[in-house]
Structures are given as C-alpha cells and as structure tokens.
Amino acid sequence: NAGVTQTPKFRVLKTGQSMTLLCAQDMNHEYMYWYRQDPGMGLRLIHYSVGEGTTAKGEVPDGYNVSRLKKQNFLLGLESAAPSQTSVYFCASTPDLGFYEQYFGPGTRLTVT
Amino acid sequence: AQSVTQLDSQVPVFEEAPVELRCNYSSSVSVYLFWYVQYPNQGLQLLLKYLSGSTLVKGINGFEAEFNKSQTSFHLRKPSVHISDTAEYFCAVSGTSYGKLTFGQGTILTVHP
Numbered sequence: 001n002a003g004v005t006q007t008p009k010f011r012v013l014k015t016g017q018s019m020t021l022l023c024a025q026d027m028n029h030e031y032m033y034w035y036r037q038d039p040g041m042g043l044r045l046i047h048y049s050v051g052e053g054t055t056a057k058g059e060v061p062d063g064y065n066v067s068r069l070k071k072q073n074f075l076l077g078l079e080s081a082a083p084s085q086t087s088v089y090f091c092a093s094t095p096d097l098g099f100y101e102q103y104f105g106p107g108t109r110l111t112v113t
Numbered sequence: 114a115q116s117v118t119q120l121d122s123q124v125p126v127f128e129e130a131p132v133e134l135r136c137n138y139s140s141s142v143s144v145y146l147f148w149y150v151q152y153p154n155q156g157l158q159l160l161l162k163y164l165s166g167s168t169l170v171k172g173i174n175g176f177e178a179e180f181n182k183s184q185t186s187f188h189l190r191k192p193s194v195h196i197s198d199t200a201e202y203f204c205a206v207s208g209t210s211y212g213k214l215t216f217g218q219g220t221i222l223t224v225h226p
Contacts, residue, residue: 031212042203042216050211097212100145104156
C-alpha cells in the first residue's frame with residue numbers, strides 16, 4: 001500500500017493563479033482532511049469529507065474549495081492564490097471515527113509570490 | 114470548542130538525557146489525545162494515542178505519555194533521548210463527530226551530542 005500520497009510535492013504560484021492539489025489514499029478510508037501548517041500555529045483544518053461526494057468546511061476554509069468525486073481522492077483547489085496561502089499542505093485520512101488515528105501524506109509546499 | 118496548548122516551542126536537550134514535552138488541552142466533551150512526530154521535510158507520524166483505559170500510554174521509539182484528566186494534561190516523556198529524536202512534536206485532541214484533530218502549536222525537540 002502506498003498509503004496517502006500528495007501531488008505535487010512543491011509548487012510556486014504567482015498571485016492570482018489557480019491550482020489543484022491532489023490527495024489519494026489506497027486504504028479505502030471514509031474520512032479525509034486537508035490541513036495547512038504554518039510556523040508556530042500547528043496544523044489547521046481547511047476542509048474535510050466524511051465520504052464520497054461529501055465535503056464540509058473546517059477552521060480556515062476561505063480561499064479554498066474541495067471535491068471528493070471518488071472515495072480515494074480528495075482535491076484541494078485554490079481559485080486565486082494569495083501570498084497568505086503560502087504554506088505546507090497536508091492531507092490525512094482515517095477509516096472511521098471509532099479508529100481515530102489519522103494517516104498523513106508527505107505534504108505539499110506551496111509558495112505564492 | 115477544543116484547544117491545545119504546548120507549553121514549550123523549543124526544547125534543547127543533550128543526548129541520553131530525559132525529556133518531557135508538555136501539553137494541556139481544554140474541551141467540553143470527552144477527548145481522545147494524540148502525539149504526532151514530524152521529522153524534517155516529512156509528514157506526521159503517530160507516536161501514541163489515548164482513547165480510554167490506562168492513563169499511561171506507551172508509544173513507538175520509547176516514548177510514553179500520561180493522561181491527567183484533573184490537570185487536563187497529556188505530557189510526553191522519554192527517559193533517554195537520541196540524536197534521531199530531533200524533530201517537531203505535535204499534541205492533538207479529537208472529540209468531534211467528524212474526527213477533526215485540533216493541534217497544538219508544536220514543540221521542536223533538538224537533541225545535541
């Protein structure tokens with residue numbers, strides 16, 4: 001099993017450009033999450049999904065959109081990138097709430113200039 | 114609402130010395146507590162978790178943590194650290210219906226030879 005994978009690993013965008021981050025998991029997990037990590041702030045939840053076709057807002061959803069058309073994939077979109085979105089983005093998944101442990105991908109480092 | 118406070122942003126320690134990384138949480142509901150470790154340029158890896166039962170939980174790499182409900186703490190300890198333990202450590206709490214993790218700000222542990 002590859003676990004949780006993220007594409008791309010690094011990206012540099014100019015202000016106003018758009019992009020999509022892809023998260024894929026091969027563990028048949030129901031729940032998936034997108035976090036952003038900023039120095040001194042830990043990880044903050046952007047959006048999450050409780051199953052295929054569902055999405056919901058987390059703590060810091062502004063400027064991001066998500067989709068989960070297939071159970072194994074969770075996409076994070078930036079429609080018009082801003083320098084404040086410079087961060088490291090992590091995707092995570094968990095099989096169900098009773099299990100509670102989340103499995104994390106390796107991260108995507110995004111710089112917006 | 115839940116929150117997590119890691120009381121030390123950086124902890125320097127010499128190799129083979131003991132270490133304690135402090136974590137306090139607040140929550141109005143029953144919680145599940147986690148410690149994750151992040152090695153440089155990698156994703157997060159679960160060290161240990163407390164779901165119920167014994168308040169002393171043992172994790173990987175010789176780490177352990179004690180859940181103290183009265184003090185709302187979940188401190189991480191290791192009796193003798195190695196250079197390879199140099200990493201950032203995150204305390205997290207979960208207790209919502211959708212499994213969201215609330216993270217602390219992180220503690221950077223640096224082990225010196």
